[in-house]
Every structure is written in structure tokens, then in C-alpha cells.
Amino acid sequence: MTIKYNTDVAIIGGGIMGCAIAYYVSKAGYDCILIEKGDIASGTSSRCDGNITIVDKDPGYDSKMSLVSQELTIDLAKELDIPFEYRPLGSILVCDNDAEMEAAIDWVNIQNEAGLKFNVLDRSDIKQESPYFADDIPGGLECETDSLINPYLFCYALIDKAKQYGLKLFTQTEVKNITKADSFSIETPNGEFTAKKVINAAGVWAPFIGEMLDVDIPIKPRKGHIMVGARQKPVMMRNVMEFGYLMNKFERERIADPETLEHGVALVLEPTESQNFLLGSSRQFVGYDGRVDINVIRTMARRAMRFFPKMDDFTMIRAYTGFRPWTEDHLPIVSEVNAIPGFYIAAGHEGDGISLATVTGKLIAQMMSDEETIIPVDPLSFERFQKIPSS
Numbered sequence: 001m002t003i004k005y006n007t008d009v010a011i012i013g014g015g016i017m018g019c020a021i022a023y024y025v026s027k028a029g030y031d032c033i034l035i036e037k038g039d040i041a042s043g044t045s046s047r048c049d050g051n052i053t054i055v056d057k058d059p060g061y062d063s064k065m066s067l068v069s070q071e072l073t074i075d076l077a078k079e080l081d082i083p084f085e086y087r088p089l090g091s092i093l094v095c096d097n098d099a100e101m102e103a104a105i106d107w108v109n110i111q112n113e114a115g116l117k118f119n120v121l122d123r124s125d126i127k128q129e130s131p132y133f134a135d136d137i138p139g140g141l142e143c144e145t146d147s148l149i150n151p152y153l154f155c156y157a158l159i160d161k162a163k164q165y166g167l168k169l170f171t172q173t174e175v176k177n178i179t180k181a182d183s184f185s186i187e188t189p190n191g192e193f194t195a196k197k198v199i200n201a202a203g204v205w206a207p208f209i210g211e212m213l214d215v216d217i218p219i220k221p222r223k224g225h226i227m228v229g230a231r232q233k234p235v236m237m238r239n240v241m242e243f244g245y246l247m248n249k250f251e252r253e254r255i256a257d258p259e260t261l262e263h264g265v266a267l268v269l270e271p272t273e274s275q276n277f278l279l280g281s282s283r284q285f286v287g288y289d290g291r292v293d294i295n296v297i298r299t300m301a302r303r304a305m306r307f308f309p310k311m312d313d314f315t316m317i318r319a320y321t322g323f324r325p326w327t328e329d330h331l332p333i334v335s336e337v338n339a340i341p342g343f344y345i346a347a348g349h350e351g352d353g354i355s356l357a358t359v360t361g362k363l364i365a366q367m368m369s370d371e372e373t374i375i376p377v378d379p380l381s382f383e384r385f386q387k388i389p390s391s
């Protein structure tokens with residue numbers, strides 16, 4: 001049967017962004033649909049960790065945006081009917097050497113000055129976190145407000161509630177073309193949709209949606225690998241990253257062996273609620289090639305052994321990859337496109353999309369209603385990437 005459907009708001013993409021937007025926009029009373037080419041959470045949002053963190057954010061706008069998102073997520077943990085394994089345990093960063101430890105102390109001071117709940121951890125604090133840690137780790141830091149969720153469940157929980165507010169969901173429906181006259185016309189193999197407003201929440205595929213309207217969206221896929229550990233003795237109760245993770249993420253100079261640098265490897269260990277653990281991380285620009293690379297896996301395992309040498313006999317079940325939607329200045333695009341009124345972009349959250357989903361959904365709903373936004377949105381505008389033509 002061919003669909004012919006008319007709506008106020010059409011969201012393209014059923015990842016964590018599309019689901020959060022669907023929730024807030026439906027709740028605000030809009031007639032809203034979500035169009036997804038596969039299933040809910042079939043893109044990056046099911047191929048990632050589940051950290052809602054400030055610990056890895058640049059102090060300032062980045063960390064403020066994350067804090068607001070953390071606060072909104074606490075509300076959702078109470079409001080949504082489907083539990084999504086929300087665990088507000090805080091998270092930690094560990095240091096490899098004394099130079100990193102000095103940098104970590106500075107980092108804590110800067111974050112404290114910004115009003116964020118960061119603490120320095122010494123050698124004995126680290127030992128108390130996990131008996132598996134190496135003896136020579138000099139210390140690290142913690143962010144008290146960080147939390148963990150299951151992103152896959154979160155997407156379904158948001159959609160479940162959005163449907164209660166009236167959302168119509170169209171999965172297995174790939175957007176093939178969009179045109180704009182008085183309203184937008186969205187073509188799919190299953191039929192045509194018309195909408196007054198369109199939200200492009202297609203993650204690393206957002207540029208292809210943009211092309212349909214001649215909008216050049218500067219987002220690139222930044223590939224990451226994850227290994228899944230079998231359920232066994234608990235390694236850690238909360239998420240741990242190494243300080244070098246910040247250097248990789250923000251493309252800052254880092255001292256490490258050539259393979260670690262080449263594959264952008266830094267330790268991330270996330271205990272899931274069921275006590276499997278997710279071991280990362282890597283960062284690479286290799287287009288949309290999603291194959292698991294054994295060289296990257298080997299480098300990640302070696303890096304994990306630096307911090308957890310006693311884990312060398314642990315069983316790993318499998319590995320997978322996902323694509324982080326990267327932008328040049330490490331902030332997402334959450335914006336209406338000036339040249340095409342009614343066309344919004346909510347994409348480009350790189351390694352922060354789980355952390356920033358709720359604030360993004362809220363912002364889109366507020367922008368759509370011309371309400372004052374919960375945080376200023378200028379730093380997130382699409383127009384910041386428009387080149388000023390030379391005279």
C-alpha cells in the first residue's frame with residue numbers, strides 16, 4: 001500500500017537524536033512523524049557506549065550543554081515507562097604518568113571554577129575503584145554527575161512515550177528525495193509525505209539528506225571500534241577512560257606508541273548493567289567502511305592491558321564498529337537552515353550523542369515553537385560553517 005501522509009513535523013532518522021526530538025516535539029503538541037530507513041537505533045546509536053558524561057567535555061559551552069542534558073535525563077528516568085538502565089554513578093579518568101596527572105589536576109581546577117563537580121583521585125582512590133587496576137597508575141579524576149544508560153533501550157523508551165503523545169512511526173522507509181514548495185515533499189519507496197517542517201537527524205548520513213535540498217552539511221564519519229567482554233567477575237562499577245582519550249577526541253598532541261596514535265586508541269571501559277563490559281576506543285577517518293580491523297582491536301587490547309593487566313585471561317565475545325558524526329569544531333549542528341526556513345539539522349554530535357540527545361531534543365522543540373531556548377544556540381548554528389565569500 002502506498003502511503004500519502006500530511007503532517008506538521010517530519011523527523012528523518014530514528015537514532016537517539018531522532019527519538020529524543022520525537023519525544024519533545026510530540027509532547028509539545030505537534031503533529032509529528034518519524035521516518036527511519038531501517039529500525040529504531042539501527043545506526044550509530046546501537047553501535048556505541050552509553051556514557052552521559054561531562055568528564056570528556058571542554059570546559060565552557062560544551063560542558064554546560066552536557067550538564068543540562070544530564071539534568072533532563074534524570075527527569076526522563078522518572079517519566080519514561082520503559083526503563084533504560086540509568087545508573088548515576090559518576091565516571092573517572094585515569095592517568096598514565098605524572099605529566100598527565102599534573103594536567104588532570106589543572107583540568108579539575110578549571111571544571112570546578114565552572115561550577116562542575118570534579119574531584120582529583122590519588123593512587124589509593126584508583127585502587128579502590130577496581131582490584132584489576134595496574135599498581136603504577138598515579139591517579140586520575142572523577143566527575144560526580146556522569147551517568148550510564150543503555151542507548152538502545154533509551155531510544156525505544158523515548159519512542160514509546162512519543163507515540164503516547166501522538167507520534168506516527170515509519171520504519172523500513174528510506175527518504176530518497178525532498179523538495180520544497182509551500183511545504184516539504186518527502187519521497188520514499190513506501191509513499192510520499194508532506195510536512196511544514198523537516199528535521200534532519202540522520203547522523204553521519206545527514207549530508208546525504210542535505211544534498212537533496214542543496215545544503216552542504218560538513219559532517220564526516222569518524223569510525224570507532226568496541227570489544228564486548230563476556231559476563232564474568234565485575235571489573236568496575238562505573239565508566240573509566242584514560243586521560244589520553246581527551247587528546248584523541250580534540251585532536252591534541254599526545255605521546256604514545258605509533259600504532260596507538262595511528263588508530264586513535266585510548267582506553268574506555270564501560271560496565272553494562274548486566275556486567276558485560278564494553279572496551280574501547282579508537283578514532284579513525286576511513287569513510288563509511290565499517291569492517292572490524294584486527295590491527296585496531298589488537299592495539300585497543302594492548303592499551304587495556306596497560307591499565308588492567310590482570311584482565312589478560314578475560315573472555316571477549318565479539319567486536320563491532322560505529323561511525324561518530326564528526327564536525328570540525330567538535331560541537332553538533334542544532335539549527336534551522338536560514339536559506340530553507342522550516343528545514344532543521346540535529347546532527348554532528350561525534351562521540352557525545354548519547355550525552356547530548358536530551359538537550360538536543362528539547363532545543364529543537366523550543367526553536368520550533370519560537371520559545372526562549374534552555375541554553376543559547378548560536379554556537380550550534382549551521383551558519384557558523386558558511387564560508388564568507390572573499391571580495
Ligand SMILES: Cc1cc2nc3c(=O)[nH]c(=O)nc-3n(C[C@H](O)[C@H](O)[C@H](O)COP(=O)(O)OP(=O)(O)OC[C@H]3O[C@@H](n4cnc5c(N)ncnc54)[C@H](O)[C@@H]3O)c2cc1C
Binds near residue numbers: 045205224346349353
Ligand atoms: C564506538 C562509539 C562509542 C560511542 N560512545 C558514546 C558515549 O559513550 N557517549 C556519547 O555521548 N556518545 C557516544 N558515541 C556517539 C554517539 O553514539 C553518536 O553521537 C550518536 O549515536 C549519534 O546519534 P544520531 O541519532 O545522530 O545518529 P544515528 O544513531 O546514526 O541515527 C541516524 C539514523 O538515520 C537513519 N537514516 C540515515 N539515512 C536515512 C534516510 N535516507 N532515510 C531514513 N533514515 C535514514 C539511519 O538509519 C540511522 O538510524 C559513540 C560513538 C561510537 C561510534
